[in-house]
Amino acid sequence: MGKTIQVYGFLSNVSAGEVKTFLEGYTGRETVYALKIRQHKKGGRAYAIVQFTRSSAAGLIIRLANQRLYYGRSYLKAREMETDIVPKPRAFLHTMERVTVNFGCQVSVEKFYVLWKAENVTLNFGTGMRKLEFLVSYCRSKYKLELFYENIWQIELRCPDSQTSKHLLIQLFGAPRIYEKEVPASELVFDDPLLNYFKDVPDDQWVRTTDFTRSNCIGQSSVLCLELPHNLRLPNFRENFAYYKENESRLVLESGSSYSCNLSLVPIVCPLRVIDLPFEILFKVNLLVQNGCIPGPALDDTFYRLVDPCRMDKVYIDHALEKLYYLRECCYEPSRWLFEEYKNFSRSRKYQGSPAISLDEGLVYVRRVQITPSRVYFCGPEINVSNRVLRQFHNDIDNFLRISFVDEELEKIHSINVQARGRRTSIYERILSTLRNGVVIGDKRFEFLAFSSSQLRENSAWMFASRKGLTAADIRSWMGNFSKIRNVAKYAARLGQSFSSSTETLSVSKDEINLIPDIEIMKHGIKYVFSDGIGKISAKFAKKVAAKCRLKGCTPSAFQIRIGGFKGVVAIDPTSSWKLSLRKSMEKYESENTKLDVLAWSKYQPCFLNRQLITLLSTLGVPDRAFEKKQREVIDQLNALLTDPLEAQVALELMSPGENTNILKEMLLCGYKPDAEPFLSMMLETFRASKLLELRTKARIFVQKG
Structure with a gap:
């Protein structure tokens, strides 16, 4: 039944x-x-x-x-009936009703700073769900907050005998996902509440939204405090959370207010106008607040003076802030902690500060901001491969910013969260307003600059903080003339050409470039272009370009390039006397830039047979013994690499020429033995097992000189 x-x-x-x-x-x-x-x-x-x-x-x-x-x-x-209305209804292992949830920050061991409070909340969770689900009613609307285990740092239960209620503190890595129950349309029979009832709101009626509280209090909160009756029996949280603890110390809830200086993107903190902090230090302070290292409400004038390079040694400040980031617990008294740390630095004669790390040519430090539907997270500075724009304006590197739009768990945000049931959600409006209004950090306002094609796939973009004499519009003007491009998507793609990660090589003047016609055929009224995006490079110039790319040995036969408004691939032409021969199909816009940027070049690729190729060759008359012989050769080679250093080096060079095995090749060149060095032996055994698995499951047979 x-x-x-x-x-x-x-x-x-x-x-x-x-x-x-x-x-x-x-x-x-x-x-x-x-x-x-x-x-x-x-x-x-x-x-x-x-x-x-x-x-x-x-x-x-x-x-x-x-x-x-x-x-x-x-x-x-x-x-x-044969089918259910809801095929697999969710069965929660634990449900707690009429719970009061306080959103805010813990500012000391015994004090909690309440930014917003929700009453009569229903809490559902279970072992298989890997998330806590809060059902909240606010201003005649219903909301669902999903807090995934990945965003929970630790859980602490406070149950003092002196208080009538106990408190469950949930310290967060990130904010919960917020859903709003869609208002049903009464004209549709499937949505009319008079004709439909669900005990639990179906998933398709929940629509993703942003922080609905005044001053975006959910986004500013680093801790959730659940008020529970003292006699309420709780489930065993220790089974699901490794970082769970209990103690009998009391907790005082204190009403607080917003501490973020920007209420559209929270939490972003800044000092009063009296204290003028350098951008890099203010960025680090925000990073500490957003990652729960220090509570936002605890930052006062004393703290900002302690991180002011006009009052303190900048070397001390940098080291202290870095040390603060790696503390395992939240620092509730950052001013006092900094003061003690500076005293220790001044007493220690051996302290010389952190060594400066010099970057290789072509690498730069860039700061990044991750924007979720409820919060922002500052990251970096991080090492990035440079591009044409960063190399040209390297003195303004602190004015460049990478932004990424991600979900609350810092994963990719999907299109269904931006547009649901044919209408745009508030997440769409948040993304649009950020791109329009920019990001304000201290006295810098970062505005939209451009994005590359890879950034578009990652929901990312570049921003620039304009200064006197240089704006984002000036940079776009320097990149080239895009006025003839009337298509919005194509315009954005052409802007992105200059932001592709590349290696700068040599300058090529216009009189050293030969414009050659495309190879075209007109057939049945349709024009076919067989040379689309393919140009030529002289052998002599290709050798110089390869040297600039630090390629030793042979010169690649082809390069993926950007030069001015041209993009595409150039192949070596031994007969050409021109440095570059470019076609009309390679020109995307007009630009005066003469630097040749190389994105990639042709590389050796190992050749493997597979089931499909073996079937085709067998059909064409190749005997089975030929494949069996090749398979035996591969197995013998894989067995030999565990004991013979020379065989191991050859196998790694031929079968896996990528960067993953570079460290193994270097160890073999330094004289380490495969059967004597434990790490090398273990990695070679893993490599051998991987290739044997491919051989057994996919018939992937390596072919030398293939």
Whole structure:
């Protein structure tokens, strides 16, 4: 017996609530899980499709209908349905109702700073869900907050005997995902609340949204504090959370207010106008607040003076802030901690500060900001491969910023969260407003500059903080003339050409570039271009370009390039006397830039047979013994690399020429033995096992000189 039945015979004006009340009069309260009222196609009476929480309730209604069941004067008939309204209803392992949830920051061991409070909250969770689900009602709207285990740092239960309630503190890595229950459209029978009932709101009725509280208090919160009755029996949190602890110390809840200086992107902190902090230090302070290393409300004038290079040694400040980031616990008194740390630095004669790390040519430090639907996170500075724009304006590197739009767990945000049921969500508005209004950090306002094609796939973009004499518009003007491009998507893509990670090589003047025609054929009124994006480079110049790219040995046969407004691939032409021969199809916009930037070059690729190739070759008459011989050769080579250094080096060079095995090749060149050095032996065994697995499952046979 299933849980879903159809009950026929109701009056046409009956509502879902009336039918639910009627049926639960027989089956008991909260036994109806889902219910739909529908009209019969031939008119007359209505019928109800009802899904119960247990099959015994459905069986009871069918038995009563067989013995004459009436609704008023209407005689009802019932039959079993094959499919459920909700196929797999969620069964929560634990549910706590009428819980008070305080959003805020813990500012000391015994004090909690409340930014916003939600009452009568329902909390659901279970071991398989790997998330806590909070159901909240606010301003006549229903919201669902999903807090995934990955965003929980630790959980602490405070249950002092002196207080009537106990507190469950949930320290966060990130904010919960926020959903809003969509307002149903009464004109649609499938959405009309009078004709439909669900005990739990279906997933398709929840729409992602941003922080709905005043001053974005959820985004500013680093801790959730749940107020629970002292006699409430709690589930065993220790089973699901490794970082769970209990103590009997008291906790005082204190009402607080917003500490973020920017209420659209939170939390971003800054000092009063009296204290003028350098951008790099203010960026680090925000990074500490956003990662829960220090509570935002604890930052006062004393703290900002302690990180002011005009008052303190900058070397001390940098080292102290870095040390603060790696503390395992939140520092509730950052001013006092900094003061003590500076005293220790001044006493220690050996302290010389952190050594400066010099970057290789072509690498730069860039700061990044991750923007979620509820919060922002500052990152870096991080090492990035430079591009044409960063190399040109290297003196303004602190004015460049990379932004990424991600979900609360810092994963990729999907299109369904931006647009749901044909309308744009508030997450879309948040992304759009950020791109329009920019990001303000201290006295810098970063505005949209451009994005590369790879950034577009990652929901990222470049921003620039304009200064006197240089704006984002000036940089775009320097990049080239885009006025002839009228298509928005193509315009953005052309801007991104200059932001592709590349290696700067040599300058090529216009009189050293030969413009050659494309190879085209017109057939049946359609023009076919066989040379689209393909140019030529002289052998002599290719050798110089390879040297600039630090390529030793042979010169690559082809390079992926950017020069001025041209993009594409150039192949070596031994007969060419021109440095570059470019085609019209390679020109995307007009630019005066003469630097040749190289994105990639042709590399050796190992050749492997697979099942498909073996089948084709067998069909063409190649005997099976030829494949068996090749397979034996590969197995012998893989066995030999575990003991013979020379065989190991050859196998790694031929079968896996990428960067992953470079460290193994260097160890072999330094004289380490495969059967003597533990790390090298373990890595070679893993490499051998991987290749044997591919051989067994995919018939992936390596072919030398393939």
